[in-house]
Amino acid sequence: MKKVISFALVLIAIFSMTASASADSQTIYSDTSVTVFGPLDEYKPINDPAWGAAHQAVLTWIHPLWPALDPAFWISNTYYIEGNIAGDTWRMFRKTVDLCENAYDISGTITANSDNAEEVYVNGTFVGSEGTVQGPADNGWWWQTSKDYPYEATGDTLVFDFIVRNYAGSSYPESNPTGLIFQISVNYSCPLEVVIDIKPGSFPSCFNNNGNGLIPVAIFGSESFDVRDVDLSTVLLESLPVAMKPNGKYMAAYQDVDLDSYEDLVVKFQDEDGVFEPGDEFATLTGNLFDGTPFFGVGDICVRP
Numbered sequence: 001m002k003k004v005i006s007f008a009l010v011l012i013a014i015f016s017m018t019a020s021a022s023a024d025s026q027t028i029y030s031d032t033s034v035t036v037f038g039p040l041d042e043y044k045p046i047n048d049p050a051w052g053a054a055h056q057a058v059l060t061w062i063h064p065l066w067p068a069l070d071p072a073f074w075i076s077n078t079y080y081i082e083g084n085i086a087g088d089t090w091r092m093f094r095k096t097v098d099l100c101e102n103a104y105d106i107s108g109t110i111t112a113n114s115d116n117a118e119e120v121y122v123n124g125t126f127v128g129s130e131g132t133v134q135g136p137a138d139n140g141w142w143w144q145t146s147k148d149y150p151y152e153a154t155g156d157t158l159v160f161d162f163i164v165r166n167y168a169g170s171s172y173p174e175s176n177p178t179g180l181i182f183q184i185s186v187n188y189s190c191p192l193e194v195v196i197d198i199k200p201g202s203f204p205s206c207f208n209n210n211g212n213g214l215i216p217v218a219i220f221g222s223e224s225f226d227v228r229d230v231d232l233s234t235v236l237l238e239s240l241p242v243a244m245k246p247n248g249k250y251m252a253a254y255q256d257v258d259l260d261s262y263e264d265l266v267v268k269f270q271d272e273d274g275v276f277e278p279g280d281e282f283a284t285l286t287g288n289l290f291d292g293t294p295f296f297g298v299g300d301i302c303v304r305p
């Protein structure tokens with residue numbers, strides 16, 4: 001068992017030498033990976049139970065006058081609009097995008113167009129609308145042009161929701177179609193991932209959670225990670241700050257714990273009731289470098305009852 005663990009640690013260590021905090025970006029286009037809810041015959045907010053179960057979106061019939069937004073696709077819940085074509089109907093579309101663990105500085109632009117009107121949300125927050133999705137319809141031919149919705153967000157995962165209203169009109173599908181098309185840019189940064197060892201050299205890493213012990217944690221340096229860059233005032237093990245000595249200095253020592261010739265940082269934390277529970281298997285250490293770059297590391301723990 002010990003051999004397997006140390007082999008895994010070596011792999012993590014090799015990986016971490018090339019890992020660094022990075023600016024990243026993604027561009028997402030509407031397609032059949034989007035889920036769709038409804039149609040409803042009345043407006044409901046996002047996440048209202050009335051929307052019912054999610055279905056995969058389908059490529060929809062495209063009105064010859066709808067503008068393209070290549071390589072995005074016009075989507076809906078059916079190819080030809082079905083059911084209540086002559087009356088107002090509402091559909092909700094959802095696209096979920098995974099970023100990275102503890103992603104930060106997240107922003108971008110949603111470019112969207114619909115027939116006839118849309119509201120746009122990111123992680124449940126309203127970011128804008130075009131046309132009247134609620135209240136009396138205002139048929140301003142909103143389908144003629146896309147609208148840009150700039151946004152900022154937090155979270156490792158972004159959920160983009162669109163409520164699209166089809167205005168009452170002809171009962172002939174090709175005269176009163178509905179659909180949504182969008183492109184989403186996401187710019188974000190991923191924190192530096194570092195290798196840590198809670199109770200260095202011990203596995204499992206057991207401690208009493210009785211409020212009067214110190215938990216040592218080694219943060220390993222590498223060719224690309226100088227532990228002297230760590231701002232000790234920002235380091236947390238879950239919610240615990242680095243413990244202080246009576247002289248007001250941090251309980252922190254610079255030494256080469258794993259004898260790889262790269263200096264490591266050993267910090268100590270005073271455990272506190274409620275932070276760890278018996279059965280917890282991992283704890284996350286977070287902090288910033290002096291230049292503001294966030295980092296994190298995950299280590300095994302074992303809490304004695």
Ligand SMILES: [Ca+2]
Pocket residue numbers: 112113114130142143144145146147
């Ligand atoms: Ca539009």
Ligand SMILES: [Ca+2]
Pocket residue numbers: 115116166167176177178
């Ligand atoms: Ca329509």
Ligand SMILES: [Ca+2]
Pocket residue numbers: 197198199200201202203204205
């Ligand atoms: Ca350990």
Ligand SMILES: [Ca+2]
Pocket residue numbers: 220221255256257258259260261262263264
């Ligand atoms: Ca070392």
